[in-house]
Amino acid sequence: MGLAEDIIHGDARAAAKLISLIEDDAPEAAVALDGLAGHVGAAAVIGVTGAPGTGKSTLVDALTAHYRSADQMVGVLAIDPSSERTGGALLGDRVRMQRHAADPGVFIRSLATRGWEGGLAGAVAGALRVLDALGRNIILIETVGAGQVEVDIAAVADTTLVVLNPGSGDDIQTLKAGILEAADILVVNKADRDGAERLQADLEAMTALKDDAWTTPVVMTEAVNGRGVPELAAAIVRHHAHLTASGELAVRRRSRLKIELLTAAEKAWRAAGTRLAGSSFLEDLLDRVSGGDLPPRQAAAELLQRLAGELGPDHPERR
């Protein structure tokens, strides 16, 4: 059987292999991903973002335990945009979530996307497709790091959790930096700390200002002992029901697909540019401009025409 068939039949090792191919940007990855079409769309995709140290990993671990107790099949993707590809599991995978390591109902994978041309979200969307076809009905995406990555994750998730802590000072600042728009549910983790109620009240005052069909709930958790996790899971279910009823789920899924397609185009463009950068065509062009035989704008037009040709569907070097 091919890789796609193996994954559809629940083979986790085949899924890990295809995710490695996606990381490596291998041509077989696109073929196998096509084979998964028609077997995706059932999974709820939950993005977990927030500043370093807020307890995102612990929360993902606690949510995983909650879903497993209800016999759900869980996939966890940990995104680390700063790490190099390792061709497989990162050291972090072995350290994190040890209590689920022996459970075949939990598939844990780091995605090392440093140097992944054309944008992080495209690689994540591909990996989501794999876990979805593998039959994981809950997929948790955890980001390691902060900033732009979180916004990218929100673009591919159905439900985005933003995790904050009481007393960390930068909570409201974080939210102001465009994260509030991305948050479907706000999580005050380490809620046993001083200032938790105050933070919750501040956040609820902010979210009340949003003029939206969905009012972003603020959920208190202590991920380390599991307190608040059933309430968080219930909020996720409510959000998913809202997405389905309002038609927003289809909009988000369509947006994810759009990102995948545009990422594929961007990759092809980069590859064409790389081929041309070392070619005699470009050197000839530079000779002619340097020698005064060709105006720069005309040279730019010739370069563009050549690049367009490289992008064409029948180019032998394209894959």
Next chain:
Amino acid sequence: MGLAEDIIHGDARAAAKLISLIEDDAPEAAVALDGLAGHVGAAAVIGVTGAPGTGKSTLVDALTAHYRSADQMVGVLAIDPSSERTGGALLGDRVRMQRHAADPGVFIRSLATRGWEGGLAGAVAGALRVLDALGRNIILIETVGAGQVEVDIAAVADTTLVVLNPGSGDDIQTLKAGILEAADILVVNKADRDGAERLQADLEAMTALKDDAWTTPVVMTEAVNGRGVPELAAAIVRHHAHLTASGELAVRRRSRLKIELLTAAEKAWRAAGTRLAGSSFLEDLLDRVSGGDLPPRQAAAELLQRLAGELGPDHPERR
């Protein structure tokens, strides 16, 4: 007369206008830049980089005074990648270099490149072409900020100065971060401070390790009172003579031209992507994939073919 002719005849206001058009990414900019071909290549382009607070602005001011005392025509480009376009001079221009404000032999311009698609270096290369055609035989490029920008500037300058201070602690770290390769001359500014000789000795030990035809000199300056500036100017002349004699000048100019051409292609690609992102073509494609009528890889191929067509030379919307 057109903008290009005005600039070739030394009209500084025309030059300022064309640089604004480049900042705005206006179609007339490319036409006017073509008109400058054959009137460029005489200017020595000197990039001045270094961490914030090292005295780059003061050094550029002191070098300007030095070159003006020798009746050279000077252009100064201040690059601020974090600032928005303002359609003209930034507030900073009026604050900086007030002593040269009334001197028509000094042309000072900030280049606000935030949001400039396709890379900073392309906008800088265009502005350099303008100042060169305007007859400025010395062009100083000063970066505001640090990091990637400095490497970009080194790619378009003939001679790159890296400015450091004694006792700032992070000097050697800065150099290790890829800046040493970019430095043609190292400048120890604020050389009256403790530790200047020690820093000079450390830097000379590092540069001696480079196996290159050009040994990077380490020049001590006190930009605030002009001390060491004639020696720095002499080192710049020696470096320029080395570039000319070794043929490296032609290589660097060619590399600058290559950056300009590739930037123009990148801009056209972004524009095509933006047009397509809101088109019914893309929406149809998404409908067909969502409905299961089209495998994602086939959709990516169709998208690419369409984008290639958009890049073609005869597309009506292209400029």
